[in-house]
Amino acid sequence: MVRAAASGDRDAFAALVRQNQSLVFGLAWNSLRNIAIAEELAQDVFLELYSALPDLESNAHVVNWLRRVTLHRCIDHVRRERNRPKVGLDEIAEPMAAENGSEGDADPFLSQRVRVLTASLPPRARAVLLLRYQEELDPPEIAEVLRIPVNTVKSQLHRSLALLRSKLQRTRVAT
Amino acid sequence: MTEREEEDLLRESLRRVQPPDGFADRVMARLPRQPWWSRILLPARRAAWAPALAILLVAFLGAGSWEYAQWRDRRLRAERAHEELVQALEITTEKVQETKARLFRPRPMRGIL
Amino acid sequence: MKYEIFAIATLITLACFGQQLDLSSLDKLAAKAKGSTVISLDPDKLALASSLVDDKDSKKLMNGIKGISVRSFEFAEKGAFSRGDLDPIRKQLTGAGWSRAISVKENDEDVEIYFYKSGTSGGLAIVSAEPKELTVVNIIGPADLSSLGKLSGLAGLDGVQGLIGGGSRKAPPAPAAPKSGSKDDEE
Numbered sequence: 428m429v430r431a432a433a434s435g436d437r438d439a440f441a442a443l444v445r446q447n448q449s450l451v452f453g454l455a456w457n458s459l460r461n462i463a464i465a466e467e468l469a470q471d472v473f474l475e476l477y478s479a480l481p482d483l484e485s486n487a488h489v490v491n492w493l494r495r496v497t498l499h500r501c502i503d504h505v506r507r508e509r510n511r512p513k514v515g516l517d518e519i520a521e522p523m524a525a526e527n528g529s530e531g532d533a534d535p536f537l538s539q540r541v542r543v544l545t546a547s548l549p550p551r552a553r554a555v556l557l558l559r560y561q562e563e564l565d566p567p568e569i570a571e572v573l574r575i576p577v578n579t580v581k582s583q584l585h586r587s588l589a590l591l592r593s594k595l596q597r598t599r600v601a602t
Numbered sequence: 603m604t605e606r607e608e609e610d611l612l613r614e615s616l617r618r619v620q621p622p623d624g625f626a627d628r629v630m631a632r633l634p635r636q637p638w639w640s641r642i643l644l645p646a647r648r649a650a651w652a653p654a655l656a657i658l659l660v661a662f663l664g665a666g667s668w669e670y671a672q673w674r675d676r677r678l679r680a681e682r683a684h685e686e687l688v689q690a691l692e693i694t695t696e697k698v699q700e701t702k703a704r705l706f707r708p709r710p711m712r713g714i715l
Numbered sequence: 716m717k718y719e720i721f722a723i724a725t726l727i728t729l730a731c732f733g734q735q736l737d738l739s740s741l742d743k744l745a746a747k748a749k750g751s752t753v754i755s756l757d758p759d760k761l762a763l764a765s766s767l768v769d770d771k772d773s774k775k776l777m778n779g780i781k782g783i784s785v786r787s788f789e790f791a792e793k794g795a796f797s798r799g800d801l802d803p804i805r806k807q808l809t810g811a812g813w814s815r816a817i818s819v820k821e822n823d824e825d826v827e828i829y830f831y832k833s834g835t836s837g838g839l840a841i842v843s844a845e846p847k848e849l850t851v852v853n854i855i856g857p858a859d860l861s862s863l864g865k866l867s868g869l870a871g872l873d874g875v876q877g878l879i880g881g882g883s884r885k886a887p888p889a890p891a892a893p894k895s896g897s898k899d900d901e902e
Contacts, residue, residue: 453618541615
């Protein structure tokens with residue numbers, strides 16, 4: 428499918444988009460917490476993929492490429508906008524929450540807190556956490572996607588989890 | 603919460619999310635129109651003369667590709683340096699913020715008596 | 716060979732600047748750490764990093780930074796390092812131009828922030844020791860330290876302006892170092 432799409436087969440490219448749209452949109456949405464911006468960013472990533480396809484050999488390459496480019500775009504967006512959501516008990520409203528991943532949560536309130544807190548992490552720490560828990564990658568795989576040392580990944584994960592843990596703990600005490 | 607429960611919570615909360623309906627169609631609508639020559643060249647991939655043309659093009663582009671490789675190498679080094687810079691600033695900011703939190707934490711009033 | 720001579724000359728030049736700390740004595744701790752971050756950005760690497768920055772103000776700020784070094788180690792157990800491991804660093808921080816601006820000691824956790832000022836040269840050092848984590852940061856330049864606060868915006872984070880100064884909130888005067896045995900000090 429990758430080769431067909433690379434040689435201009437638009438149906439093949441559309442199938443690639445459908446196959447990977449939840450990965451790309453998921454990373455963007457979990458990073459940025461704004462549906463419109465997440466969709467625009469996700470669309471831009473696929474448009475860039477269309478140009479980059481000739482350099483990609485397999486589906487695995489495509490998936491890694493999508494992860495890398497999506498997260499770098501999210502990181503760049505956050506740095507440009509300097510718009511990290513503030514952590515607090517007043518939640519950011521989630522439009523279309525039911526259609527965007529919160530159905531089926533065992534504890535929707537707690538899950539939403541986790542998402543908001545994740546989106547408030549520094550951009551790169553956020554990227555590491557999403558690759559670990561959305562994409563279920565190991566630290567060496569995360570290091571390869573983000574092109575950073577494995578030890579950096581491990582220490583980022585450790586710090587982020589400690590921070591989330593303490594903030595979730597405060598939430599439980601407050602409620 | 604056990605570590606296992608914590609991991610499960612994170613996986614559940616941060617799982618992949620489908621975009622709004624029609625996303626793929628919107629992407630396809632934004633793709634550039636296929637240039638007219640692609641209708642000639644794409645079938646040409648299967649033509650006998652295509653490999654010879656490819657070799658000529660590679661020879662012609664050879665010089666340009668060396669410069670591109672140099673540019674790409676510099677770009678990769680710049681990206682790594684940029685990542686390290688950001689990480690250094692993140693660590694610095696984290697330590698300063700922790701210090702601020704400790705300095706400005708409300709202290710219990712000491713009793714007069 | 717030419718490159719090696721250039722690299723050594725660069726290091727010697729940098730070492731002549733008092734605001735550049737030698738953190739190599741900490742490198743042995745990496746073997747004991749479960750996670751370590753070692754960053755050494757010299758002027759060349761900073762120039763490369765700056766080439767990716769679009770914002771003109773940030774680029775200008777980055778031109779004022781001559782070097783950044785970070786050593787950060789996380790350990791699985793307490794006691795993996797001793798306070799004595801920081802002595803070579805602290806000794807350098809008693810040199811001319813350095814002054815300790817902030818010292819916070821709480822339970823087993825110490826954080827000290829030092830500033831360097833000599834003529835138009837500036838620098839910053841942070842020494843943070845927790846039971847399972849040791850972090851030292853050294854930034855050479857900018858001469859105007861409030862620029863550091865603005866630069867942290869490059870990382871998309873809240874600035875350090877409130878603490879270092881130059882931001883919208885005035886930094887409080889540096890507290891006196893607490894007397895030994897007392898946890899809290901009133902301002």
